[in-house]
Amino acid sequence: MKVNGVHYRSIWYDNELAKVRIIDQRWLPHDFRIVELETLNDFAVSIRDMWVRGAPLIGATAAYGIAISMENDASDDGLQNAYDVLMKTRPTAVNLRWSLDRVKMELSEIPYEKRAEEALKLAHYVAEEDVGINKRIGEFGLEIVKNIAATKPSGEPVRLLTHCNAGWPATVDWGTATSPMYHAHEAGIPIHVWVDETRPRNQGAMTAWELESHGISNTYITDNAGGHLMQHGMVDMVIVGTDRTTAQGDVCNKIGTYLKALAAHDNNIPFYVALPSPTIDWRITDGVNGIPIEERSEREVTHIQGRTTGDGIGEVKVTPEGVPSSNPAFDVTPNRLVTGLITERGISAASQEALAEMFPDMLEG
């Protein structure tokens, strides 16, 4: 999407330079920096140290990493080495493994001399595939926004509330929960986005940055404020992303999502979840009891990063000495609170039957 009027993706191949470029996301939302990735090590570092983040983007970056490696050493050993180096960067990232396995398998079957060219095509394909999925999510979500806009006096914005960052920098382009926002904006439908801060890691700052950069009206609010806004008719719909969705449509997303779903339900406000179908975990049905929740470092709670008065980036400790913290990273929103799941195949009810009907080819067993 756009930054200062120019269209960017989070990763792209510069044909003139014949190089891969990324947005170095370590400095967002405070600084916008672009870097080139030239060596296998560059790619490994960019994934490991979170210059890039978000499952789809990590997958695409790994694919480009293999492609660039093939230019130097397209042998089987070279391929295996690139695979190993990249796999080690984020050992638990499912998309990373999936992307690397796929690229390695396809390249293994073709002659050395064609691998560099083919690997680049494959990386382009992986990236385009993500863009396509998110675009379709946006198109389906756009219909919901359009329907709400139709119930309002002309020119009055549709007010969406979102939690965390399911935005374009976590994907190759469009984002998931943000894709309907960008599509509505491009369709000329006035919207306003309430952006939850999303403590402890304040991913709302990233969401506000990307919306602001693209020219979409938004307001940054504390995680506490959303219920009050909903009580007073200031929110027309809630839309969030998800890390994992169960076979019955329970949604595991960033901690605090459940509270917003409760408030939406209490105020008859539709609550939608945008998701690429690979995030559906068909092995789990009951999300609250079936999904183990990652407990992350206390330090994310006790310390907050931001811009210091000296214009640098620093942090402060917000808790008193000796007080322990707890940091569950996700919570589960039961399907009874979810109005609909916006996928690349259309909008599904959050139920086992509806999901099975939309994705018969993906069911296990």
Added chain:
Amino acid sequence: MKVNGVHYRSIWYDNELAKVRIIDQRWLPHDFRIVELETLNDFAVSIRDMWVRGAPLIGATAAYGIAISMENDASDDGLQNAYDVLMKTRPTAVNLRWSLDRVKMELSEIPYEKRAEEALKLAHYVAEEDVGINKRIGEFGLEIVKNIAATKPSGEPVRLLTHCNAGWPATVDWGTATSPMYHAHEAGIPIHVWVDETRPRNQGAMTAWELESHGISNTYITDNAGGHLMQHGMVDMVIVGTDRTTAQGDVCNKIGTYLKALAAHDNNIPFYVALPSPTIDWRITDGVNGIPIEERSEREVTHIQGRTTGDGIGEVKVTPEGVPSSNPAFDVTPNRLVTGLITERGISAASQEALAEMFPDMLEG
């Protein structure tokens, strides 16, 4: 309550020094500092610049301010001047006006030469009255905690969740929502308190500090975490304070309280509100539609204060450039989500009938 093993109130008269001392709360929870207030100006500054905070404590501080002024000038002019100087410090604080009116009226009726002595007695009385109210709230709340403890295996803590700071430093002693915690602790009932951070002003840091200082087990959590903890049976009761309660028991408290009430309701967890009866506003029935919500400075949202690496106190800006923020300071929890109101007269259901029955003498009209 206790700090480092020593019992403190938030304001007290040191008989040996013949001086009023307070905890200078500007530095809490990072530094614990005690100062003496000697002149009328000291008292005015301490209220205006929030060295003291919380309605009951402001009222008591103002009463002591009058008392100290009377030592220097007990004339009618002196009394009026002290009244005017103190009233100007926080013009919208209802307790401040109430306390000053009361003291001025009583002093006006007695001879000059007795005013200093009488004013000091009055100030003591105002302070003791607050302590007594909060103590009774604690005793009634203790019964609830005891009943929950009785359902658990011996030695297992009762887990309470609280939002914001309704603690002893906002009163003269005990606090309101914290009073049942301190009473349970003194009664030897094991408890654990989940302390909501309470963005934007992070009053949870104060709550964690006072509990930790008194030796009560607690954990600081983000405002997003409570729903997840409740889903997983890790919270036995929620208890909060209130800024204003309506005649039907709707509760206006710090922003985000409503979200915790929804989560408690969704998980069958009792949700209690501790309140001194003067916070009941008998003129308002429907809280959601009847109570105007203060919109505070954006800066409270965009900037966060804490301890810097250099061991000083500093702040960072968490939002990106150009992004607006909104800062509604309170929300309203409808009475249907409130299990009970813990007052100095006992525990009332959150309904017009029950409140009217408990406080027949306070009803308007």
